[in-house]
Amino acid sequence: METNPRTSEIARKTAETDIRLSFNIDGTGSYEVDTGVPFLDHMLELFAKHGCFDLKVQAKGDTKVDDHHSVEDIGICLVKALKEAVGDKAGIYRYGFMLLPMDEALAEVALDFSGRPFLAWNVEWQQETIKTFQTSLVEEFWRAVAVEAGLNLHITARSGKDAHHVSEAIFKGTARAMRSALTYDPRSKGIPSTKGSL
Numbered sequence: 001m002e003t004n005p006r007t008s009e010i011a012r013k014t015a016e017t018d019i020r021l022s023f024n025i026d027g028t029g030s031y032e033v034d035t036g037v038p039f040l041d042h043m044l045e046l047f048a049k050h051g052c053f054d055l056k057v058q059a060k061g062d063t064k065v066d067d068h069h070s071v072e073d074i075g076i077c078l079v080k081a082l083k084e085a086v087g088d089k090a091g092i093y094r095y096g097f098m099l100l101p102m103d104e105a106l107a108e109v110a111l112d113f114s115g116r117p118f119l120a121w122n123v124e125w126q127q128e129t130i131k132t133f134q135t136s137l138v139e140e141f142w143r144a145v146a147v148e149a150g151l152n153l154h155i156t157a158r159s160g161k162d163a164h165h166v167s168e169a170i171f172k173g174t175a176r177a178m179r180s181a182l183t184y185d186p187r188s189k190g191i192p193s194t195k196g197s198l
Helices: 038-051 068-086 136-149 163-182
Strands: 007-013 017-024 031-034 054-061 095-102 105-112 118-122 152-159
Touching (some): 038 054, 068 136
């Protein structure tokens, strides 16, 4: 199987955010993250580490108003970099699944790099905020990822009372599922679809 470097760099500047991001699918889990949203920093660090992705993010946004624009736009940039890095998806497993525990929380993640965006979100929060971070923004982040990636993404919190633990299980679980889906299948010689494209 061809093993060209699967890396990408993205820059995005709007009236609301200014983001620079680099992504390496076949990394070691190294990260340098400064988004201006401390809880998102923590989640992205977990995502990189557990996906074995190398991730650098430098972002400035209108966080004095709200974290929403930064969270959504960083999700968009992450996926643009991911799409560019993965290319035509030839030889990848395509599907990924993870059932991941984090103390009392248990997250189930199933995904398909199908080219057809859909987010099935089954999470009920026990708290509306984690310090100042709105828990509803976790869904917004993964919705941006699913839409931009053309990703069929199902996320279910099977259990969990602590919103931090639930969020952590979701980010770790999605990272692990993505890692599985994006790994090269040694038995596959082309696009993993009877259509011939994804």
